[in-house]
Amino acid sequence: MTTSQDAHRVIDQRIDRVVPLTTPALLHHDLPLDTPLAEAVVAGRRAVGRVLDRDDDRLLVVVGPCSVHDPAAALEYAGRLREVADRVADDLLVVMRVYFEKPRSTVGWKGLINDPALDGSGDVNTGLRTARALLLDVLRLGLPVGCEFLDPITPQYIADTVAWGAIGARTVESQVHRQLASGLSMPIGMKNRPDGSIATAVDAIRAAGVPHVFPGIDVSGTPAIMHTRGNADGHLVLRGGGGRPNYDAESVAGALDLLRAAGLPERVVVDASHANSGKDHRNQPVVAADVAAQLAAGQRGIVGIMLESFLLPGRQDLDPTRELEYGRSITDACIGWDTTGEVLDHLAQAVRARRATLPTLA
Numbered sequence: 353m354t355t356s357q358d359a360h361r362v363i364d365q366r367i368d369r370v371v372p373l374t375t376p377a378l379l380h381h382d383l384p385l386d387t388p389l390a391e392a393v394v395a396g397r398r399a400v401g402r403v404l405d406r407d408d409d410r411l412l413v414v415v416g417p418c419s420v421h422d423p424a425a426a427l428e429y430a431g432r433l434r435e436v437a438d439r440v441a442d443d444l445l446v447v448m449r450v451y452f453e454k455p456r457s458t459v460g461w462k463g464l465i466n467d468p469a470l471d472g473s474g475d476v477n478t479g480l481r482t483a484r485a486l487l488l489d490v491l492r493l494g495l496p497v498g499c500e501f502l503d504p505i506t507p508q509y510i511a512d513t514v515a516w517g518a519i520g521a522r523t524v525e526s527q528v529h530r531q532l533a534s535g536l537s538m539p540i541g542m543k544n545r546p547d548g549s550i551a552t553a554v555d556a557i558r559a560a561g562v563p564h565v566f567p568g569i570d571v572s573g574t575p576a577i578m579h580t581r582g583n584a585d586g587h588l589v590l591r592g593g594g595g596r597p598n599y600d601a602e603s604v605a606g607a608l609d610l611l612r613a614a615g616l617p618e619r620v621v622v623d624a625s626h627a628n629s630g631k632d633h634r635n636q637p638v639v640a641a642d643v644a645a646q647l648a649a650g651q652r653g654i655v656g657i658m659l660e661s662f663l664l665p666g667r668q669d670l671d672p673t674r675e676l677e678y679g680r681s682i683t684d685a686c687i688g689w690d691t692t693g694e695v696l697d698h699l700a701q702a703v704r705a706r707r708a709t710l711p712t713l714a
C-alpha cells in the first residue's frame with residue numbers, strides 16, 4: 353500500500369488544484385428534462401434516424417454557431433432558426449448545432465463547458481449548468497439539438513437532450529471516443545480525420561457499431577463499467593482535410609464506395625465548413641450549392657449537411673481587453689443570419705428537385 357509519505361511524492365505531481373465536480377444526477381435534478389421535452393428528444397432522434405435510413409427523403413441540416421459562448425445570443429439564434437425550420441420542414445430536418453466542447457489543434461478556448469467565463473478560470477460546474485439550461489431552452493423552442501461529444505464524462509450531464517451527435521475529426525481514431533459512441537443514445541456522425549483520411553472514420557463507424565465494455569461514470573457520478581449495445585446509427589461526415597475539400601461529386605462517390613466495401617449503409621453528411629470551406633465562411637454557400645446540385649441530380653447518398661452559422665458573419669478574436677461583439681463567433685467563422693436563410697431555402701429547393709427524380713417512397 354502507498355504510504356501517505358510516498359503518496360505525497362508520487363500522486364498528482366502535476367495537478368495544481370482539485371475542485372469537486374457536481375454529479376450528473378444533481379444537474380438533472382436541478383434542470384430536469386420534463387416529459388414533453390423527453391418526448392421531443394425521442395421524436396428528434398427518431399426523425400434523424402429515419403432521414404439517415406432514407407425512410408424520410410428530407411435532408412438533415414445541422415446548423416448553428418461553431419461554438420456557444422453567449423447563451424443569450426445562441427437562444428436568439430434558436431428563436432430565428434425555429435421559424436425557418438418550420439418554413440422548410442417539408443424538405444429539411446433542421447437540427448440546431450449547439451456545440452459546447454471545442455477540440456483544439458494545439459491550444460485555445462475549449463468551449464463553454466470547460467471555461468464559461470472565457471477567461472481560463474475553468475469553472476466546469478457553471479459550464480455544465482449553463483450548457484444544460486441552454487439545451488433545455490432550445491428544446492422548449494421546438495428544435496432538436498446536435499452536439500459534439502469530446503470529453504468522455506460530459507455526456508452523462510447533457511446527452512439526454514441531444515438528438516444528433518458528432519465525434520470530431522481529431523478524436524475519430526480514438527478508441528475512447530468510439531466506445532463512447534457505441535453507448536450513446538442518438539445517431540452519431542463520424543468525421544473524417546484532419547489529414548483527409550476517410551478510412552479512419554469508416555473504421556470508427558464499424559467500431560462504434562458493436563458492443564464495448566469500458567470504464568465510465570453512471571448518472572449518479574459513480575465510477576462504473578459500461579457495457580454498451582453498439583450504435584447502429586453511425587454515419588460518415590465529410591469535412592475535407594489534408595488541404596483539400598471532399599464535398600464534390602467525385603469525393604462523395606468515393607466515400608460511398610468505401611462505405612459499401614465496408615458493408616455499411618451508403619450515406620454521408622457533408623460539412624460545409626472546416627476544410628471544406630478552407631475555414632472561410634464565404635465558401636460555405638459555395639459548398640452548399642454544390643451539394644444542392646448533387647441532390648437535384650438525384651444523389652441519394654447525401655443524407656445531410658452541416659453549416660456553421662450565427663447571427664453575424666465571420667469571427668472575432670477572444671480578446672480580454674475588448675468587449676465581444678454580440679452574435680459573432682469566437683471560434684471558426686460562421687455565415688451570418690441572412691445567408692443562412694438563403695442557403696436553407698436553396699437546399700430545400702434541391703430536395704424537392706431530388707424528390708422529383710425519384711419514385712415515391714412506400
Ligand SMILES: O=C[C@H](O)[C@H](O)COP(=O)(O)O
Binds near residue numbers: 456458460626
Ligand atoms: O470547429 C472549431 C475548430 O475548427 C476546432 O475547434 C479546431 O480549431 P483550432 O484548429 O483553431 O484549434
Ligand SMILES: C=C(OP(=O)(O)O)C(=O)O
Binds near residue numbers: 543
Ligand atoms: C471541431 C469541429 O469539427 P472538426 O472535428 O471537423 O474539425 C467542429 O465541428 O466544431
